[in-house]
Amino acid sequence: MQSTSLEDQKAPQKVIITGASSGIGFEAAIELAINGHEVIALARSKEKLENLQKITLSINPQAKIYAIVFDILNDDEQSLVDFVKRVWGSFNILINNAGKLINKPFKEMSELDMVEMFHMNVMGHFRMIKALYPLIEKKGHIVNIGSMGGFQGSAKFAGLSAYSASKAALHNLTECLAQELGAEQISVNALALGSAQTEMLEQAFPGYQSPVQAYEMGQYVADFALNGHRFFNGKILPVALSTP
Numbered sequence: 001m002q003s004t005s006l007e008d009q010k011a012p013q014k015v016i017i018t019g020a021s022s023g024i025g026f027e028a029a030i031e032l033a034i035n036g037h038e039v040i041a042l043a044r045s046k047e048k049l050e051n052l053q054k055i056t057l058s059i060n061p062q063a064k065i066y067a068i069v070f071d072i073l074n075d076d077e078q079s080l081v082d083f084v085k086r087v088w089g090s091f092n093i094l095i096n097n098a099g100k101l102i103n104k105p106f107k108e109m110s111e112l113d114m115v116e117m118f119h120m121n122v123m124g125h126f127r128m129i130k131a132l133y134p135l136i137e138k139k140g141h142i143v144n145i146g147s148m149g150g151f152q153g154s155a156k157f158a159g160l161s162a163y164s165a166s167k168a169a170l171h172n173l174t175e176c177l178a179q180e181l182g183a184e185q186i187s188v189n190a191l192a193l194g195s196a197q198t199e200m201l202e203q204a205f206p207g208y209q210s211p212v213q214a215y216e217m218g219q220y221v222a223d224f225a226l227n228g229h230r231f232f233n234g235k236i237l238p239v240a241l242s243t244p
Contacts, residue, residue: 012036013038013226014037014091014092015032015039015040015092016094016128017029018095018096018125019043019145020049020052021041021048022043023218024097024193024217026048026218027215027219028095028222029041029056030052031222032225033056034056034059034060038064038065042080043067043069044069049068049069072098072124073120073124077127077131077132080131080132085135089135090135091137092141093140093142093226095143095225096128097145100116100120101163102116102162103163104162105158106161114165116162117162117166118162118165121163121167122166122169122170133181133186139186140187141189142187142188143189143190144174144188145221146174146192150168150192151167151168151236167192171192174236175234175236178235179234182234187232188233189228189233189235191221191224191239192240194238194240
């Protein structure tokens with residue numbers, strides 16, 4: 001990501017990103033950190049987070065990236081809040097990227113499958129926003145990573161009913177929070193992503209090749225997180241060449 005004259009990119013931003021151990025979150029974290037922004041990268045895998053930190057510092061030894069093992073559903077969010085207060089005090093951007101995808105025909109789906117999708121793709125982000133938004137500075141930005149599967153009027157795919165329904169709920173939550181947090185000068189948007197070549201996509205659609213690489217989508221997410229709130233609030237923005 002090249003530096004620009006935009007005011008928001010002149011000053012380093014403090015960014016928290018979930019689901020940073022692989023795929024789009026991994027790439028977005030690197031993109032932000034190597035370009036001078038401070039990043040707290042959250043994920044469940046210690047090994048993958050260590051790899052993230054190693055790669056980032058190999059590109060820019062001065063990069064400021066904190067790789068924190070954290071489960072957005074089960075770990076104590078107060079411990080994360082205390083850490084953020086200790087290292088930063090406040091921060092600018094929250095990217096809710098963590099997610100899970102189940103590809104299973106509806107007739108084979110259990111109630112637990114549906115609950116799991118909503119827990120990970122909605123409740124996990126609810127917990128992060130609830131805990132962290134009081135620390136977001138004015139003119140801050142919350143970016144929820146949604147999906148074209150949950151975008152109204154988009155093509156839908158067999159096997160993704162639970163996943164798509166959970167992303168639709170995240171989109172609606174985004175619109176509601178934009179109204180409530182706008183008074184505090186915090187913008188909330190969602191990117192309804194199409195396919196990108198990630199581990200999650202490969203597991204859900206074996207053999208499918210996306211026209212977009214994970215690093216490309218990660219760069220887009222990073223740039224939007226830095227600048228999107230200058231132009232949007234409460235918007236669900238489709239970002240897709242294809243929509244599995």
